[in-house]
Amino acid sequence: MMIKKDFGSIIANKRKERRLSQPQLAALLCERGLDVRAHSISKWEKNVNLPNVLQFFALCEILEISDINRTFQIGTDEKLFSKLNDEGQAKVLDYMNLLVKIGEYIREEPIIYQFPRRTLSLYDLPVSAGTGQFLDSDRFSEIEVGDEVSSSADFGVRVCGDSMEPLYLDEQIIWIHKQETLKEGEIGVFFLDGDAYVKKYHQSDSGIQLISLNKKYAPIQVTSGSTLKTFGKVVG
Numbered sequence: 001m002m003i004k005k006d007f008g009s010i011i012a013n014k015r016k017e018r019r020l021s022q023p024q025l026a027a028l029l030c031e032r033g034l035d036v037r038a039h040s041i042s043k044w045e046k047n048v049n050l051p052n053v054l055q056f057f058a059l060c061e062i063l064e065i066s067d068i069n070r071t072f073q074i075g076t077d078e079k080l081f082s083k084l085n086d087e088g089q090a091k092v093l094d095y096m097n098l099l100v101k102i103g104e105y106i107r108e109e110p111i112i113y114q115f116p117r118r119t120l121s122l123y124d125l126p127v128s129a130g131t132g133q134f135l136d137s138d139r140f141s142e143i144e145v146g147d148e149v150s151s152s153a154d155f156g157v158r159v160c161g162d163s164m165e166p167l168y169l170d171e172q173i174i175w176i177h178k179q180e181t182l183k184e185g186e187i188g189v190f191f192l193d194g195d196a197y198v199k200k201y202h203q204s205d206s207g208i209q210l211i212s213l214n215k216k217y218a219p220i221q222v223t224s225g226s227t228l229k230t231f232g233k234v235v236g
Helices: 003-016 022-031 039-045 053-062 068-072 077-083 086-102
Strands: 119-123 140-145 155-160 173-178 187-192 195-204 207-211 221-222 228-232
Touching: 003 039, 003 068, 022 053, 053 086, 155 195, 155 221, 173 187, 195 228
Parallel strands: 119 155
Antiparallel strands: 119 140, 155 173, 173 228, 187 195, 187 228, 195 207, 207 221
């Protein structure tokens, strides 16, 4: 903790670094509305007197002392405060109140963004990632979700099987954006000849295929006589 004899030398050194004379420093303080004379600064530097709260912070501003604690080695231990008498504690509180009023030393509180909650339909019957199961549009439950689910999601379904591993696991909930067409390589939920699948969409000169990510499953070829409908694109 700083003792009184340190204060004057710190102020004197900082003043000299700024190439200011005592009268010049006094004039700068007067410009800030503080009635300070050169002889007062001399007494501060000789540790005869100490500046008041307003004078002290004006000094720090003029002498470009931004880290007051480190410059003056001011302790932050609560035990130090308890060692002060009533007058000393009052001065500490005066400093603290002034810092708050200045506003430059206020601790910024983290901004907590509240993302809106919403309700999406989660279909009870799982979408097959293996053999194929029908997605019954009448059997679903409502589930509340937040920002962990893509804002473009319109409904959710539960994967059944391992054909889309390692990306999607058995019984994992996936979120779907309703759309009737997919681009090459996108993963979606499809209705094909009475069954629902989650697969990767592939189209070539030989036609449309629904591709599993798990290589042990062969692609499902969509024939000319097949009934294919796209429920939507997987978005999470």
